[in-house]
Amino acid sequence: MIDKLIRPSVFLPLxxxxxxxxxxxxxGRSINPLLFAPPSEVLRQFGELLQTGELQDAAMVTxxxxxxxxxxxxxxGIPFGILxxxxxxxxxxxxxxxxxxxxxPRVVLVPLIVVWFGIGFEARLFLVFFWSMxxxxxxxxxxxxxxxxxxxxxxxxxxxxxxxxARHVLIPGAIPFVVSxxxxxxxxxxxxVIIGEMFLQIVGLGGVITxxxxxxxxxxxxxxxxxxxxxxxxxxxxxxxxxKRFQDWKGAP
Amino acid sequence: xxxxxxxxxxxxxxxxRKTFTLSEDRDAKTVLAxxxxxxxxxxxxxxxxxxxxxxxxxxLLRIIASLILPDExxxxxxxxxxxxxxxxxxxxxQTFGLFPWKxxxxxxxxxxxxxxxxxxxxxxxxxxxxxxxxxxxxxDAYPHQLxxxxxxxxxxxxxLSTGADILLMDEPFGAIDAQTRxxxxxxxxxxxxxxxxxxxxxxxDLDEAVLLADRVLLxxxxxxxxxxxxxxxxxxxxxxxxxxxxxxxxxxxxxLWHELRNDLVEQRAEExx
Amino acid sequence: MKARSRxxxxxxxxxxVMVFLIIWEVSARLLDNSLILPPISAILAALWELIITGxxxxxxxxxxxxxxxxxxxxxxxxxxxGALIAxxxxxxxxxxxxxxxxxxxxxxxxxxxxxxxxxxGFPGRVTVVVxxxxxxxLFSVASGLRDSPGDLIDVARSFGxxxxxxxxxKVRIRAALPVLLAGLRLAAGRGVxxxxxxxTYLRLGGIGGLIKSYxxxxxxxxxxxxxLPLSLLGIGIVSLIxxxxxxxxxx
Ligand SMILES: Nc1ncnc2c1ncn2[C@@H]1O[C@H](COP(=O)(O)OP(=O)(O)OP(=O)(O)O)[C@@H](O)[C@H]1O
Ligand SMILES: [Mg+2]
Numbered sequence: 001m002i003d004k005l006i007r008p009s010v011f012l013p014l015x016x017x018x019x020x021x022x023x024x025x026x027x028g029r030s031i032n033p034l035l036f037a038p039p040s041e042v043l044r045q046f047g048e049l050l051q052t053g054e055l056q057d058a059a060m061v062t063x064x065x066x067x068x069x070x071x072x073x074x075x076x077g078i079p080f081g082i083l084x085x086x087x088x089x090x091x092x093x094x095x096x097x098x099x100x101x102x103x104x105p106r107v108v109l110v111p112l113i114v115v116w117f118g119i120g121f122e123a124r125l126f127l128v129f130f131w132s133m134x135x136x137x138x139x140x141x142x143x144x145x146x147x148x149x150x151x152x153x154x155x156x157x158x159x160x161x162x163x164x165x166a167r168h169v170l171i172p173g174a175i176p177f178v179v180s181x182x183x184x185x186x187x188x189x190x191x192x193v194i195i196g197e198m199f200l201q202i203v204g205l206g207g208v209i210t211x212x213x214x215x216x217x218x219x220x221x222x223x224x225x226x227x228x229x230x231x232x233x234x235x236x237x238x239x240x241x242x243x244k245r246f247q248d249w250k251g252a253p
Numbered sequence: 254x255x256x257x258x259x260x261x262x263x264x265x266x267x268x269x270r271k272t273f274t275l276s277e278d279r280d281a282k283t284v285l286a287x288x289x290x291x292x293x294x295x296x297x298x299x300x301x302x303x304x305x306x307x308x309x310x311x312x313l314l315r316i317i318a319s320l321i322l323p324d325e326x327x328x329x330x331x332x333x334x335x336x337x338x339x340x341x342x343x344x345x346x347q348t349f350g351l352f353p354w355k356x357x358x359x360x361x362x363x364x365x366x367x368x369x370x371x372x373x374x375x376x377x378x379x380x381x382x383x384x385x386x387x388x389x390x391x392x393d394a395y396p397h398q399l400x401x402x403x404x405x406x407x408x409x410x411x412x413l414s415t416g417a418d419i420l421l422m423d424e425p426f427g428a429i430d431a432q433t434r435x436x437x438x439x440x441x442x443x444x445x446x447x448x449x450x451x452x453x454x455x456x457x458d459l460d461e462a463v464l465l466a467d468r469v470l471l472x473x474x475x476x477x478x479x480x481x482x483x484x485x486x487x488x489x490x491x492x493x494x495x496x497x498x499x500x501x502x503x504x505x506x507x508x509l510w511h512e513l514r515n516d517l518v519e520q521r522a523e524e525x526x
Numbered sequence: 527m528k529a530r531s532r533x534x535x536x537x538x539x540x541x542x543v544m545v546f547l548i549i550w551e552v553s554a555r556l557l558d559n560s561l562i563l564p565p566i567s568a569i570l571a572a573l574w575e576l577i578i579t580g581x582x583x584x585x586x587x588x589x590x591x592x593x594x595x596x597x598x599x600x601x602x603x604x605x606x607x608g609a610l611i612a613x614x615x616x617x618x619x620x621x622x623x624x625x626x627x628x629x630x631x632x633x634x635x636x637x638x639x640x641x642x643x644x645x646x647g648f649p650g651r652v653t654v655v656v657x658x659x660x661x662x663x664l665f666s667v668a669s670g671l672r673d674s675p676g677d678l679i680d681v682a683r684s685f686g687x688x689x690x691x692x693x694x695x696k697v698r699i700r701a702a703l704p705v706l707l708a709g710l711r712l713a714a715g716r717g718v719x720x721x722x723x724x725x726t727y728l729r730l731g732g733i734g735g736l737i738k739s740y741x742x743x744x745x746x747x748x749x750x751x752x753x754l755p756l757s758l759l760g761i762g763i764v765s766l767i768x769x770x771x772x773x774x775x776x777x
Contacts, residue, residue: 012619020624035642092535093542103715103760104753105722107634108734111741111749115561154350157318158364158415159338168363172354191632198634206635213638221639229631236630248397249354 037218045219046226054208059227062193062204065121069128070189077133077185078178081140085174091141098134106131106192110199124196131192132185139184143177144170176246183239190232205231261332263419263451264294264317269326271312286312287323288476294453296331296418299445301454301466303509305516309477310455314423317453318344330419340368343417347424349404351396357383357407358392364415382410385444402433413444419451427457438465439492446489459513463506464496471509474516481512564747572751581736586755589732592648593714593721593763596655600713604660608667609694625664633658633720637727651724651731658720659713666709670702704774711767718760733759 021039028036037045049055084091106127117123147170155169197206205224212220269290275282286309294300302310315321317328319338327334330341343364344350351360358379365375383392386406396404405425412420426434442465445452456462462469466485473480487501488494496502547566554565564572576582611618611625637654644650671694682697699706725734733756740748 008615008619012616013623016620017623088530089538092530093538096539096543097546099761100757103718103764104757105719105734105760107719107726108722108737108753108756110726111737112746112753114741115744115746150346150348150350151352153320154344154346154352155363155367157320157338157342157344158367159340160367164367168352168355172352175354191634194632194635198638209635209638213641216642218639218642221642225631225635225639228635229627232630232632248395 034216035218037222042219042222042226045217046223049208049220049223055223055227058203058205058208058224059231062197062206062228063231065124065128065196065204066189066193069125069193070132070186072125072129073132073136073185073189074182076129077136077181078140080133081137081178081181082144082174084137085141085144088145091145098138101131101134106195107199110195114200119200121201123200124193127192127196127200128189129192132189135185135188136178136181139181140174140178143174143181146177147173172249176243176249179239179243179246183236183243186235186239187232190228190235194228260296262293262329263296263298263331264292264453265327265329266290266292266313266317267327267329269313269316269323269328271309271316271321271323273312285476287316288478290326290477290479292470292479292482294451296451297449299442299452299454299465299467300470301456301462301468302470302472303456303459303462303513304472304477304480305474305513305520306457308472308475310472311423313472313477314344314421314453314455318342318421320344340415341417342419342421343412343415345405345408345412345420345422345425347427349396349401349408349428351404351407353396356393356395357388357399360396360407361411361414364411378416379410379414382413383407385413386410386440400433402429402437405429405437409441409444413448418449419453420445422452422454424455424457426461434461441465442489442491459506459509460497462509463502464491469505469509471512474520483508561744561746564750568747569750569754572745572747573754576736576748576751582752582755585731585733585736585752586759589721589725589734589756589759592651592655592724592732593717593759595648596652596720597659597710597714597717599652600656600659600717601663601710603656604663604709604713605667608664609671611664612668612671613690613694625661628657629661629665633716634723637723641728646728651721651728654724654728655717655720658723659717662709662712662716663706664709666705666712667702670705670709671698673702673705704771707767707771707774711764711771714763714767715760718756718763722756 024036025038025040028038028041033041046055084094113123113126117126151169151173152165155165160168193204194206194209197204198210201207202210205228208224209221212218212224269287270285271287273284273286275284290313302313304310312321316323319328319335319342322336329335330339352363355363358376361379361383362375365378370378380389380392383389386409388403388406388410391399391403396407399407405428408425426437429437438461441452444450452465454465456465463485469483469485470479471481471483472478483505485501485505487496487499550563551566554560554563554568557563560568573582607621607625611621633654636657640650640653640657644653678697678701679693682693687693687697721732722734722737725732726738729735730738733752736752737749737756740752
């Protein structure tokens, strides 16, 4: 126990957290505890939000939209990406639009999404789904296109049929790219769901932030931010782990 | 395995020509890679190919493997003209060409699986060749866990498992450290002698070319042509005496270097002028 | 898998975009609802209007000023902290919790807090851009300086470069330049997003403000007309840095 605490990787972050949070507590409390939201205030607020159930309900709303949107993005994105990768011409023609969509910040599209989808669940779902789907399909297409020519040649030299080529060379070769796409897509989905909740329909964790800012309660906002960060960390870390496992599949050349 | 008039050649090349079009747009630039190659490779012969970089060695080997087709000319394997990869020829690749997502055994099984062998039988054949290259302990390892030398052993076992009489090897030991390479040269010679394989072996290494070969094919700098075919009359097995000190070895090696050097010097002169 | 020539790809893309625009124009006219889908011609007219009234120039210059200010601050902070965590384990372990937190939190969720703590003026807006852009710079500086090749350091030492600071400027930073530029490119892309967020969420201004106010008036043609330059700004900046990167590709 003591051994563990003494290790710099545990000890130093702890010291730094204690110093920073302690300082924040003292300074925040002495100036304006409501506005500067010292840790104790955030904790109190957290307990209150849990007690009223506001935070759990909000998290449920967020998670539901996030998972449904992401699920749709995966289901649509992978086949679409395969199509883009296998039919190069189609992929090439789509490329400028994908590039333009990626280059445009999502917040400024909110007015357009309002006129197209309203401010309800569909609009939020679209914000989650669409960008996530594009990230997944772009990466999938890359994976399909970038089959290693040396391995294709190996399979050909042993007279693999087209089907065998797909099953043993092209698909396994594309999987690391698809998994990267899934990770990037998840990151985009998380941001999308928060944008939708902060600017379209004020619900969920994003909604808690917006309400907190209207009530001038930074502690409340910080609670929601913390939950979002934890949620994001769990999802992205999980996908990151999967992604790393498949890195070896990319092989040397 | 001296040439008998009756013996049909393992491989016969007739007037092979190949031009590449450098892609990028239509105003095509073309590179003449092979300019009329005629060659007979005897059954059971070990032929090494040496020549300046870019002279078309790889292209020639890929044409023999029917991975690409020549613009003109014919490839005849054991008497039959071929236009597609076939079971009588197996390739060993310079960069090993192992599937990173398959274990050693699955990599070796691959050619058998492609040919729809019975699973148990395929496994047995694969195991035999994995043992032959001394990798029994690594049957279930993945390529990234193996050293370069071990990876190429897998590549060799895979080629052997096809049962092909003809092995086509493109600088197979080029990416392997010098000591491991010597060991593998020895093992390759043993295996090929045991199994009476016909081998076409590309190399950049003069010693390797002479050490392994029954005949050395020297190619001229691009457009590739056959410049000379040299017999290497050294007793086999070659690993239990000092081959490198043998008079024939020294003579052949010196001759090859002399010829190659002229080509390289000319090439340098062209590049700098 | 077949490599298509660049010319063919370009041609396909140009034809594709033209067909797309024509379909848009025709279907917008058939639909006849400029709230949902204004025709291209109306968007271009709106764009022209924005240009000749000078609104676009004003908005663009505000946006670019904000973006550049934000990127300069982000680069400075990113450099200092990145160099610190690359060269000192202590600093790394002490800063790591906050940087990881910043990395996983969507910038957008922090904007209301910035509003409360920094106000909606220029400092607040710059802060949003910095929060968006600093992480990639910081990480690229840290990894660039950490992985800087040991043999180059030895070479420099053998030629008489002495001292950690001199080594930092003479060798490490130069060796890390490609990584740093890649980080800067990512940061610029995210900075544009931060800029748009700041301009729509904090005090309206710049291109983001333009888009938001036309959105509030449901003038979809003007919304499109102002999104277009914003996207071009993003693409322009990112490809500018990308070009510099390719120039530098000696490693
Ligand atoms: N797919 C291709 N497309 C265009 N040109 C090619 C292609 N393959 C080979 N070439 C060209 O043909 C010539 C011969 O190439 P090849 O790879 O056969 O040479 P090599 O003798 O194997 O060289 P090395 O010793 O470097 O391996 C070179 O000029 C090369 O640039
Ligand atoms: Mg070659």
